[in-house]
Amino acid sequence: MKMHVAKSVVDFSALDYVVLEPSISTYNRIETLPTGPDLDAGLQASLADPLWLLARQWQFNEFQGEDAGTPIDSRFAVRGRPVSACFPGGDIATAPQLPVAVSTPIEALIEQEPALARHPRFNAEAGLHLQRMIAHDGPASLGEAVRTAFALTLPAPPDPDSDAPGLLWHVVWGTRAIDAAKLAAALRLLRDASGNITALPPALALPAPDHAAALARLGAWLRWLDDLVMEAPWPNPSWQPDRMEYRFSLGAFNDATPSLRLDAGEYVDGRLDWSSFDARTLTRDPETPPPATTQHAVERRHPTPVRYPGMPADRYWEFEDARVNFAAVEAGPADLTRMMIAEFALAFGNDWFVVPLELEVGALYQVEDFKVVDSFGIEAAVHPSRNSDGTPWRMYELSAGTDAPGPMTDVLFLPPVADRALEGAPLEQLLLVRDEMANLAWGIEKKVQGASGEPIERGLEAARLAMRQQLTLETGDPQLVYRLATHVPAHWIPLLPVRKVRPGASVTEIWLQRAGLKRFYALPDPLAIQPGDDARLRAYKQFLALLDSNDAFIQQTATTEGIGVYLFHPRGRLLLEDEEQPVSDTDSLILCEEEVPRAGAVVRRAFQYARTPDGRACLWLGRAKLTGRGEASSGLKFDTAAHWQAFAN
Template identity: 35%
Template structure:
């Protein structure tokens, strides 16, 4: 066991902060031995030399901070971020008419899983919108073309005897909804796809005159604009990284000294987006070199910091007893509490705050700060967090670190991302829990909530049970014959079909690193591999591509990923709606009960 370090020169160690566990603060309290507090409140000093020693120890004789600030003049450069890059995708302009959460979290709304159409709630909403536009048009309302659109863009009635229509037939609510709308309402998303693909709203419609076609074309443009403004979806790649189960994106702004400053959010799980999610990225530029606005120059009056329980400037005064700092017992590694106590007990009466109003959604950096004290001296204040970014003794708060471990100058800017204080969350449409099963040496993706064809979310175990029951009606098993023995051999038992396995495999070119690959278990009816029912676990499934998750993304406690709609209002009152995925913490390990080579009683 190594001996603790020896401090030969205590004043030099305190001044240089050579040992982080050495503190400079202390507290004097009267401790009466009787029920009478009169003598304790006098704060009698029986040893003047001790008092002088304490004043010398706390640095009160140096008098370097004897002048109080009177005025302060500062210059702050503020630049808004103008470029956005989702993960490893292409960079583009950052929209200014919506919060950054919507731009970073938005994901495309799935309208089909392979050949299976889903999201019929939105399909019906788009179709209803189109029929209302046609019915309200003075030029088109006299034409009987509504039924033609229902026929051209139909909602087909599923076949209960077809295994391909099982997702729309096995669930009673979905089957009843499909029966109610089939042949009576139009699939508006088919019309939207037709218009986005370069088609015209009048294509395939009979009985039109030449004056009707421009009117339908104008209504088609209005329908496309309405739907694209209804739900915010990415035009290209989204920021969700399915391999890491989190969002990765970058924003860029013009640096105060020219050039470009790139900020990257490497591990944003979704939900609350703030400055601490970003880091300075010294990588490639994004093209954000727009002209910077003029700096903010102001002269203000500093005000001393005040809070309950703070030390009073006069010694012969009774402090506020509502705050008991002596009851705080931090550990030697609890740096946050240690910093707070040092601020509250030693330097709290030396702090001043300056009013500085900054616009939201800007990257701010103080270009200069000059303070004039009561003696008329002007002091130029430099940032406390300046220096090497890798210096562990560097003190800073609310600043951004730099990606990498190279020795680079620390960034002293302050980022106020263009976000909103509150976001309303809709009902969960997809909920996947990734847990570890040490008995089976697998990671399971449990689809606890899946999206039905009508757009609502439902418990995954109920959906899997209903699908299995419907398929057993379609493919009834052969009646068992007389057993030849009292026991039978079972190669593998069956588990619920909402449990999707992930098997550990080696990373290509590496014999030690492990990644998790999505696998499949055979179905209980025909042995066909079970397909995932959530977009989270269907990543690359329809394209026939494998899906990998980094092994470290599923800790011992597991992880949970949910998908839901989010709604908020931007600063101009505009409503913003988007579909997003969020990651949370799991509840530990689990077991599926998967077993091999078993003997069952016949």
């Protein structure tokens, strides 16, 4: 508070002399000024105007009596409906039904794909763990027999300069590694109903006295592998290659109400929660017995006020948490969500109470018979909140379709999901971008798996898979050179617009079809390096040999008049229509046009590691699609003329 006192005015006509009275001619603040030798006066924080403090309390409605008691006790009951079935792909009629277990995260159940077979280094390290177990607790003959019968050979990469990790692990492992995937597949065929291995694989030749110890050691290793790694054969019915996302459904059964189906139609970012599902009706076999509905009766739970960082203090003269300051939140006129959160946190945060309740995941829950007793001993029934204007939207409620079995009001789904999963470095990373100048879309392979399974930079490899013609012109020759098309890196895969009818519809739409880039190179005669070849010709022949050695994704389609036509395919798995078959010119993946927006998209494959609710470690290989970084320009042009020096460089 500030005040100003004007100077006194004296009438000179009535007085023979002037008396200057003391006056205050500056601004003062009504607060203590601790100028003394101690801090006692400053810490007291005394006010010169107590009425001002009372007025501020009145403005904050601190003197308003609401005649309301504080909740001190609550009694309620919770009814649960378990979710016990999973349908990959979302098609209930054709999809296989998988059991939903609390000990298995849904992310691992949906995303799992072959991990050992698609990562040679991980495959070898799983076999190395078996060797450590054998060295710790024999028999000694088992280690040599397994290395001989189930040897894993890591071949050298075709281009060691581009795939340094592949060359390193090829030298380290050689033929000394164990093929854990092949060994595990052979052992699973010999297990009985209880999970014990009853016999050794025929390829293992061991002395008879070592059979019992070998069975025990191999059984322990197989249990360790099954508990750690979640993998399933490919193709994964949940993965939708035309949309680069997962799709699945969960099923919940109940005697009293129709069967319920929870659809997750667009699972893209690798993280699931209750809001990822929509409620639908599930048609099931009436002879299948439904799981029993669980009833959780809770009595005498003490409500506690909600507390969160940055919450305003209840009274004056309390130090607040400085880590979060909602009063400093900046919001523009269109930031309605930010302003609503700030207003709620500052004005209405102290009106809420928390009642702790522990429930098992993997079920749908509904609160029943909720009663609260306040500090005056009055018992009141608490009903679900409703919007005053009658709109059906409510917080923490599943979205229900038109075919949902009745209203899904006041139902909360607790899915068995992974809590804070650790994601490894991307084994494969793909950018889906638009190129408005070329009127195309591109799939840019940033990272792919090398010979060892470790990621390599595709751009560095693509630079070694391109060579331009070098021109030397004499004086008087034309200075402009015609170019049929400009150069595009080998890891840029074109996505061409095509017309296609969407399944279940009759309207023709624009889709994006994966194509390949062709390169034309002159084939010298002979192709082999000769002693008389100069440095340029020798380097060119080595370059052609490098193209031929990468036949896994580079295909020589034709040879016409000494010109070889090389077709460059994707090296990774994300742009393949059939990931288990060798790439060819007939493999043509088709993407939905809306899945490549103007902002682009980033699709990646990586290992995921998480703890299950029962404390078990879980490892799987999954995929995720995130928002991209905008448009890109390939610089692709046709029928251009350039200066010969620019063409040569």
